[in-house]
Amino acid sequence: MAGVDYFLQQLINGLTLGAVYGLIAIGYTMVYGIIGMINFAHGEIYMIGAFITVISYVVLTAIGVTSLPFVLAIVLLTTAVITGLYGWSIERIAYKPLRKAGRMAPLISAIGMSVFLQNYVQLLQGARVKTLAPVLQGTIELSHRADGFVVSVSYLQITIFVLTLVLMSAVTALVHATPFGRAQRACEQDQTMAALCGIRVNRAISLTFVLGAVLAAIAGFMVTLYYGVVDFYMGFLAGMKAFTAAVLGGIGSLPGAMLGGLIIGVVESLWATYVNAQYKDVAVFVLLMLVLLVRPNGLLGRPSVEKV
Amino acid sequence: MLRGLKESFLVALLAFVLLLPLAGVHTGEVVGSMALEWRWADTAIAAALILLGRAGLAALAAGALPVVFAAGLMAGTGALFITWPTAFLRCAAVAGGYALALRALLIWLEKHPVHLAGLLPPLITTAKRRLTNFNTLGAFLFAFVIVMPFLPFSSRYLLDVGIMVMTYIVLAWGLNITVGFAGLLDLGYAGFYAIGAYGYALLAQYAGLGFWSALPLVAVIAVVTALLLGIPVLRLRGDYFAVVTLGFGEITRLVLINWTSLTHGPNGISGIPRPALFNLEFARQATEGMRPFHEWLGVEFSPVQRVMFLYYVILLIAVIVGYVVVRLRHLPIGCAWEAFREDEIACASLGIDRPRIKLAAYMLSAMIAAIAGAFFATRQGFVSPESFTFNESATILAIVILGGIGHPVGIALAALFIVGMPELFRGLDQYRMLAFGAGMVIIMVWRPGGLASTRQPIAKLGAGAQETP
Numbered sequence: 001m002a003g004v005d006y007f008l009q010q011l012i013n014g015l016t017l018g019a020v021y022g023l024i025a026i027g028y029t030m031v032y033g034i035i036g037m038i039n040f041a042h043g044e045i046y047m048i049g050a051f052i053t054v055i056s057y058v059v060l061t062a063i064g065v066t067s068l069p070f071v072l073a074i075v076l077l078t079t080a081v082i083t084g085l086y087g088w089s090i091e092r093i094a095y096k097p098l099r100k101a102g103r104m105a106p107l108i109s110a111i112g113m114s115v116f117l118q119n120y121v122q123l124l125q126g127a128r129v130k131t132l133a134p135v136l137q138g139t140i141e142l143s144h145r146a147d148g149f150v151v152s153v154s155y156l157q158i159t160i161f162v163l164t165l166v167l168m169s170a171v172t173a174l175v176h177a178t179p180f181g182r183a184q185r186a187c188e189q190d191q192t193m194a195a196l197c198g199i200r201v202n203r204a205i206s207l208t209f210v211l212g213a214v215l216a217a218i219a220g221f222m223v224t225l226y227y228g229v230v231d232f233y234m235g236f237l238a239g240m241k242a243f244t245a246a247v248l249g250g251i252g253s254l255p256g257a258m259l260g261g262l263i264i265g266v267v268e269s270l271w272a273t274y275v276n277a278q279y280k281d282v283a284v285f286v287l288l289m290l291v292l293l294v295r296p297n298g299l300l301g302r303p304s305v306e307k308v
Numbered sequence: 309m310l311r312g313l314k315e316s317f318l319v320a321l322l323a324f325v326l327l328l329p330l331a332g333v334h335t336g337e338v339v340g341s342m343a344l345e346w347r348w349a350d351t352a353i354a355a356a357l358i359l360l361g362r363a364g365l366a367a368l369a370a371g372a373l374p375v376v377f378a379a380g381l382m383a384g385t386g387a388l389f390i391t392w393p394t395a396f397l398r399c400a401a402v403a404g405g406y407a408l409a410l411r412a413l414l415i416w417l418e419k420h421p422v423h424l425a426g427l428l429p430p431l432i433t434t435a436k437r438r439l440t441n442f443n444t445l446g447a448f449l450f451a452f453v454i455v456m457p458f459l460p461f462s463s464r465y466l467l468d469v470g471i472m473v474m475t476y477i478v479l480a481w482g483l484n485i486t487v488g489f490a491g492l493l494d495l496g497y498a499g500f501y502a503i504g505a506y507g508y509a510l511l512a513q514y515a516g517l518g519f520w521s522a523l524p525l526v527a528v529i530a531v532v533t534a535l536l537l538g539i540p541v542l543r544l545r546g547d548y549f550a551v552v553t554l555g556f557g558e559i560t561r562l563v564l565i566n567w568t569s570l571t572h573g574p575n576g577i578s579g580i581p582r583p584a585l586f587n588l589e590f591a592r593q594a595t596e597g598m599r600p601f602h603e604w605l606g607v608e609f610s611p612v613q614r615v616m617f618l619y620y621v622i623l624l625i626a627v628i629v630g631y632v633v634v635r636l637r638h639l640p641i642g643c644a645w646e647a648f649r650e651d652e653i654a655c656a657s658l659g660i661d662r663p664r665i666k667l668a669a670y671m672l673s674a675m676i677a678a679i680a681g682a683f684f685a686t687r688q689g690f691v692s693p694e695s696f697t698f699n700e701s702a703t704i705l706a707i708v709i710l711g712g713i714g715h716p717v718g719i720a721l722a723a724l725f726i727v728g729m730p731e732l733f734r735g736l737d738q739y740r741m742l743a744f745g746a747g748m749v750i751i752m753v754w755r756p757g758g759l760a761s762t763r764q765p766i767a768k769l770g771a772g773a774q775e776t777p
Contacts (some may be wrong), residue, residue, distance in 0.1 A: 008579070038547065052329045059333060062344050078329075085326055094749045101756030104493070108709045111702045112748025119742040123396075124331045214607040240558070245553050285555035292548055293540050 006256040009151045010273045011266060016157045016226065018110070018265020019161075019164040022161065023219040024242035025214025025249070025257035026171060032100060033252035034208050036103070040062075040110040041090055042115035043239015045213045049220025050230040054132050067133070071223075079221050081216045085212025091206055105218060114235075122232040129231045132224060160222050167215060168258055174211070184208055188252070244288050250301020258298060263287075265299045312366025320359035327351045330766025350393050357401055362660035365409040373412045373419075378407030396739065413506025446717035453623065457616045467615045469728060471687060474622045475680055476723040480707040481626075482676025484719060489642060490669040491649030493550035495706050500674040503530050504681020506564060509577040509691050519583035519686045523679060530678030536669040542666045557701050566695040580685050582614065583621060588613035618687050622653050627685060629676055630716055636672075645669055669697045703727075708749055712757060 020079040024046050029038045056078045060071050094113045098106045175181035183204040186194040195201045224230055245264045249256025264284050271283040367376050385406025392398040468521040486494045507526040511517045541552045562569050588601040592609045602609040636642045644665045647655040685691045709728050711719030
């Protein structure tokens with residue numbers, strides 16, 4: 001089984017997974033950057049995104065829309081908009097009243113929100129796994145070995161890479177070159193000062209949540225198409241790994257989140273292939289601990305300055 | 309008023325959009341076969357209820373108290389007699405109506421204290437003072453807990469719930485040392501709980517140790533684990549520490565699941581021996597060299613005896629742990645933890661060795677969790693990795709924080725609330741966890757400091773000392 005080809009194939013699979021983790025991780029890292037809170041409900045937002053993808057896809061096909069690109073575009077848009085609204089509402093209900101309440105209260109509120117959302121989806125849509133028939137089939141063969149092993153990239157994987165790349169560039173541009181991005185970065189540095197300069201701090205925070213939710217929703221959309229299964233519990237592990245990715249890359253850093261996501265995806269995929277599949281999650285967490293020991297602020301994180 | 313109405317409509321519209329895909333469309337078990345079912349009516353009714361509720365709140369804000377009170381009362385009562393599409397909507401309508409009426413009443417009472425009879429206010433303040441004085445309340449609770457098994461209404465079920473609540477109280481008091489005293493966020497506390505439970509289960513299975521002889525060993529194992537994990541990890545800043553503990557909790561669970569040759573994986577370990585009282589065993593027939601308890605006492609055998617014994621074992625553990633936790637706060641190390649929690653830099657400039665006190669808090673917490681874990685294993689007679697998920701860590705953390713960080717009696721009450729309440733409402737099993745999650749959010753928004761918030765440090769510089777922000 002071994003060989004360069006096999007390794008390459010696993011690398012491609014791992015990078016696909018990593019792109020998804022990276023997109024979810026951006027939501028964690030931005031929210032942490034701006035209000036210093038671990039948004040535990042973020043994994044659940046991703047789960048809701050995946051569910052809305054399945055449901056809107058089924059509804060569209062049921063009412064007889066057949067053109068696949070059109071269906072996918074509408075599904076993506078619906079998922080992004082509704083999940084973004086979920087992100088906004090969650091922030092408004094569970095976190096905004098706790099802006100000045102210290103570090104622990106919003107965290108517990110977030111854990112409560114996460115439990116609530118899981119059970120909300122479970123009650124409304126059932127506890128069983130939902131499956132979606134493969135949507136975008138077909139692969140491109142990269143290399144062909146004598147013994148018949150083929151290294152390939154599926155169209156879906158290409159879609160995921162392209163979409164992730166586009167989104168990453170868009171978010172980077174948004175944060176670095178728009179009024180919202182400026183406001184957001186200002187709030188990240190000093191909220192009081194930003195408010196004194198006339199920046200609407202609450203709006204910047206709300207929009208950060210919406211942005212994170214939209215990215216998580218698109219990650220949910222991609223995962224649903226890629227694996228074809230969703231269940232109400234899927235947000236937990238994905239969220240945890242994405243958060244690990246954000247910390248690994250250096251929390252607060254956008255490229256760091258993506259890099260962390262890719263590393264975790266690849267490590268998970270390679271570990272499952274070459275070592276053993278059961279301990280792949282253990283490997284991810286051990287890697288995180290090791291990195292933090294060598295670089296306490298993550299791979300691309302800035303060292304924090306302690307203010308008196 | 310107009311603005312309130314407009315806002316209400318916007319909120320209802322938002323709710324409708326949010327509910328539509330998840331509540332309005334029900335997909336069948338297999339999506340491929342297109343079992344689609346539309347639930348427009350339910351979704352529209354839910355959105356309408358939200359509209360009414362929001363409008364009620366807007367009216368409250370505008371000062372229409374009697375109107376809202378009457379309308380809420382009528383709506384809540386009326387909702388009882390209408391047929392609803394689902395039981396959930398009925399519950400929501402009834403609860404919402406009464407909650408609005410109650411809120412109107414409370415606001416009115418706040419605004420019109422003079423209208424109350426002259427006798428009432430002092431009575432209320434006294435009762436309030438008595439009840440909020442958590443030490444008095446704690447003493448009452450404690451006396452009740454001691455005699456509870458002998459009271460006429462006590463039953464095996466009640467004892468079981470009591471044992472569970474006390475296990476969580478012990479766990480929460482243990483976690484309180486790390487989270488409440490030292491202000492470090494530990495998200496993987498269930499890891500040490502698991503180490504305690506599996507430690508005892510494995511020691512009993514492979515070394516044939518009993519509960520009491522295994523207890524100190526288990527505590528040592530947990531402390532050593534905490535030491536090995538803590539030395540490198542406690543150098544990290546607060547939130548990174550939280551993540552690493554989260555990882556630790558998950559790793560422990562995954563290892564327990566996957567190391568099948570030692571732990572039997574997801575099947576767990578069964579047949580864990582029950583604790584004995586010196587040489588008395590709580591079984592119909594004792595093993596060699598032991599005596600059955602009922603024979604020694606000269607009464608009929610009954611399984612309740614064992615449950616009662618377990619009840620007093622965990623009570624004893626809780627009393628010891630509680631005593632230690634309360635005393636710790638007054639020791640120099642307790643003051644050092646609080647200094648660290650309130651201001652890290654000031655604490656370091658006082659010459660306090662931060663890594664060392666952090667390590668001490670972490671190890672003590674781990675030890676208490678392991679003791680609770682060993683008790684859990686011996687009570688259940690069975691352990692499996694399922695009992696030590698992240699939800700477990702989150703529940704214990706929620707107890708500590710709901711209880712008001714650092715307050716032992718508040719924590720005990722929060723444990724009663726979080727563990728006991730869902731247990732009593734087992735009939736509503738479906739909505740239990742939904743209500744649990746919503747309750748956590750609501751309590752945090754309502755009282756961000758927890759039920760009994762005392763963040764006052766034990767040691768303070770005179771009356772003029774300010775609390776740091």
